[in-house]
Amino acid sequence: MVCDGNTPLETPVLTTRNAKIVTMTGVINAVSTLRCPGCHMIYRYKEWHDGLHNFNDYILLSLELCLHLRHSLQSHVSVSRVIDTLESLQVVKYPNRDTVLHAYCHFEALADLDYTYSCVNCGYHPPVVIMDLHKKGVFRMAVSDLKEPPSEFKGEVNIEEFWQSVDLEMVARGFVSSK
Template identity: 35%
Template sequence: MYNNTTIVTLQLCLLLRTGVQKHVAVGRMCSILEEAYKGVQFPQHILDAYIHFESLTDHSYDFNCIRCGHYPPIIILDANRKSSFSLQGESIREPDTHIENAAQMDKFWKQVTDNIVASPMCSKDILNPYKVDVQYQNWSQWMAPDSVFPSGVVNTEHKKVPFTKNPNDENPTVLTDEYIDTLLCEGSAKLVKDIAKDVGVDSSGSKMDIIVRLQHKAKKKSLFKKIFTKLWGRSGGILVMACPHGICYGIKHLIRAESVRDHIDMILSMKHQPTIVINDLSNISAAHGNNRKKNMFAPHKGRVVDSSIENLNLLERKQLDRDMPCFNSFHQKYHVEPL
């Protein structure tokens, strides 16, 4: 019985679970059943009922990629902006300076599960005691338990927020590199141009030209807040970390727009850093990672070879050759040609 109104059988829940495991959405499965059994119509909250069933199930996460194991040598990170939810910055308290960088993953996700279990038992007049507030100090990504440190995962999303001692203080402050990374990651060309027009910055040229101008021009906190309000009206979506075979090793619901900080947080949470990290901002990720951990991406700042004039000329002539034995050791495993 769900919500004291709907009876959901075990067979239906197991059928919906099989569909999810085969990449068929719950809504589509219900449409198939409604088409197959004329007269059957599922209520709108059937998805909530199914999620409630899964929350009551004692799941064990002990599987991993049969090729990569618990410590994949290659990791791919990318964000899905379509999975964002409405989120206004004013609803989130400014983080305290003493927030720990380590997040308690198990504690956070247990609270999420308890919230789902308790929700149908709470009416409009009864507050859910397990409600999860979107705040920096109690937020955590989920990662494969056997792949991360038992002490907790790394989450420094609160450091995206520029701390202010006095909200009325208008002393000049340089627009942070973190925010520029955010514009690079999430802002479309049209959005960046609109932001530039709103704050009185020249909007001609390429997206990168405009961002450079914003970096040089936006030096007052009032202007910074105006840009940020324009950009941030929703959460940052979902950041997923997976191996080349599509097995998920981590997922993070972003409070703010995606940044390389989130990527590095996920990597630093792993017991063993992957040999190869693939994302769409590799140069910025390498620079940020090396600032957080000495020689995190080394040598050559994460590049295959040094970015010297000689190597660039060889690359342009397609004559650049690099012996990489680490690839040769598992090229058969990934069905690629050795280098």
């Protein structure tokens, strides 16, 4: 359903009253998120000039926290350690580390970055998710669960296509549940 343009936006439909805004200085609880009353379209509020990144209407990250996480990962500090540090510093309980990681990956997947990082062993990689630790955090799959490649597979992979599919998976996690 598409709104006809005559929908009164002053009566939006409540998504939740229990959203959280996660920032460098703590967590703001009991935030309401809304959707269009006409079409009920899923629309993630992303007013970057307000400094917010909406992951799933229940968890919103401040852009300052997103950028801090980016620089932390580039300095080999995991998301969970950053959250541990912030909890200790602010004496506030932050959301689940995996949720924050997925929200941050969602932010990065939507960011327009030039991927200039390249490793002589690994090849083309995004500039942020480069450590084995972070790959384990994003790709939770046991080696025993991997299927054998088809017999015609020659070991060549289009790495740009692979990272684009990872980006799409991260974006999708903000809209649908994912395993």
